[in-house]
Amino acid sequence: MTLRMTLRAIMLDCPDPPALAAFYQRATGWETHPESTAEFIGLAGEGGLFIGFQRVDGYRAPHWPDQTVPQQIHLDFEVDDLDEAEARLLTLGAAKPPHQPAPDRWRVLTDPAGHPFCLLPRR
Structure with a gap:
C-alpha cells in the first residue's frame, strides 16, 4: 500500500523571523498566519501551503555554491519573467550570488537570511 502524503508546510531556520517573513510576504503576497509570534511566523499560501x-x-x-555551510534546502518559484522577477526581488532585499549555473534557464538568488532559492520560468 502506498502512503499518501501532501506537502503542507516548509520551515526555514533563521536569526530574525519577522524580517525574513516580511521579505517573503512582499515577494509572494501571502498572508501572515494569525497565530504567528516573534519566534515563529507563518505565511499562508495558495492551496493551503504554509511557509x-x-x-x-x-x-x-x-x-551558495560553497558547501562550508550547506544550503540544506532551497525553494523554487515559477515566475512569468525571469529578469523582471529578479529585479523586483533584489529591490526587496534578495542577493544574487555570482555563481549562476544556467542563467538563461533559471536564476539563483538568496534571501536576506542567506537561503538560496531559484526562479524558474512559468511553464
Missing part, C-alpha cells in the same frame, strides 16, 4: 520562519540561536547562513 514558516523559526528563530534559531547561533544560526549560520548557507553559502
Whole structure:
C-alpha cells in the first residue's frame, strides 16, 4: 500500500523571523498566519501551503555554491519573467550570488537570511 502524503508546510531556520517573513510576504503576497509570534511566523499560501520562519540561536547562513555551510534546502518559484522577477526581488532585499549555473534557464538568488532559492520560468 502506498502512503499518501501532501506537502503542507516548509520551515526555514533563521536569526530574525519577522524580517525574513516580511521579505517573503512582499515577494509572494501571502498572508501572515494569525497565530504567528516573534519566534515563529507563518505565511499562508495558495492551496493551503504554509511557509514558516523559526528563530534559531547561533544560526549560520548557507553559502551558495560553497558547501562550508550547506544550503540544506532551497525553494523554487515559477515566475512569468525571469529578469523582471529578479529585479523586483533584489529591490526587496534578495542577493544574487555570482555563481549562476544556467542563467538563461533559471536564476539563483538568496534571501536576506542567506537561503538560496531559484526562479524558474512559468511553464
